[in-house]
Amino acid sequence: MVDAPNWGQDWSGTMKNNAAAVFASDPERNTVFSIHMYGVYDTAVEVRSYLGAFADAGLPVVVGEFGDNHSDGNPDEDAIMATAQSLRLGYLGWSWSGNGSGVEYLDVVTGFDPGSLTSWGDRLFNGNNGIARTAREATVYAGGGTGSGTAPNGYPYCTQGSSTDPDGDGWGWENSRSCVVPGGRAD
Structure with missing residues (x-):
């Protein structure tokens, strides 16, 4: 993951202007x-312009904060x-809890308690285009490995089964x- 310069905000356009070369x-x-x-x-114009430039160029981008x-x-x-939803991009609302120095308003929950959403946390999770309305389980967690072919995450299934997975993480090497080891954690 390449984080943008200028405290991640890329107001200079450095990352946007060089992303294609870096990716290539x-x-x-x-x-x-x-x-x-x-x-x-x-x-909205600034948001759509920036994210749209990456989408139009076929470059992977996430709103990292x-x-x-x-x-x-x-x-x-x-x-x-x-915009992230319409372009099928990921985003990470900042941050769970524990901010200080005057930016506590960025906490999604109070006191690290998942049952105590802040107003920002409620917006992030339950609002329009929020996580509860837009999140989908990644296909890598959906299971259904058959032992042959391609796993939902695009990797081939291991033909030698769990013998290729010494650490038990669901990934093998062949x-x-x-x-992907069929039925393993990566399946």
Whole structure:
């Protein structure tokens, strides 16, 4: 994961302008870009423009941090969440709990208690385009391995079963590449 410069907000456009070259330099194409959306992204136009540039270029990007308020400006969390959903991008609302130094408003819950959502936490989880309405179980956790073919996560199933998985994590190694052990944790 490549985090943007300028405290993650990329107001200079450095990451956006160089992302294609960085992505192309990774022979595995295993790079994702992360933007922090705070005060620089206080309008829907700015949010859509930035995220749309990555989507239009076919480059993987996530909103690696954002909140509903910030000391450097009021981010448009509605636009961030709606745009991420419409472009099928991930986002991470910042942060669970424990912020200090005047940014406690970024806490999603009070006192690390999952039963005590803050107003920001309630918006993030239960609001329009929130996690409760948009989250889907990743196919890698859906199970259903058959022992042949391709797992839902795109990796081939191991043909030698659990003998290729000495640490029990659901991943094996065959034919010089990773494979999914049928019925294992990665299946």
